[in-house]
Amino acid sequence: MADTVEIKTRIEAALPGATAEVEDTVGDSNHFRAVVTAPQFEGLSRIQQHKLINEIFEGELGGSIHALSIKTQVPDKESAPEAART
Numbered sequence: 001m002a003d004t005v006e007i008k009t010r011i012e013a014a015l016p017g018a019t020a021e022v023e024d025t026v027g028d029s030n031h032f033r034a035v036v037t038a039p040q041f042e043g044l045s046r047i048q049q050h051k052l053i054n055e056i057f058e059g060e061l062g063g064s065i066h067a068l069s070i071k072t073q074v075p076d077k078e079s080a081p082e083a084a085r086t
Contacts, residue, residue: 030066
């Protein structure tokens, strides 16, 4: 069984520079919601963005992770640190 910390850690490790907020939606450690902000999503369709996340958990979705609801977004360039914008 997965937990929110494990899912968050795996997403952030697979997508350097990403931040993930993960919630166990029903408290059973296998239904999760993740909001992922990652620079890798720039220029990708929503489907391509979600595919990047789904690939991290390939073979687990529908099994040990019964459900994973995903919201993806690109970091706001206005609020990014100056060094990250150059």
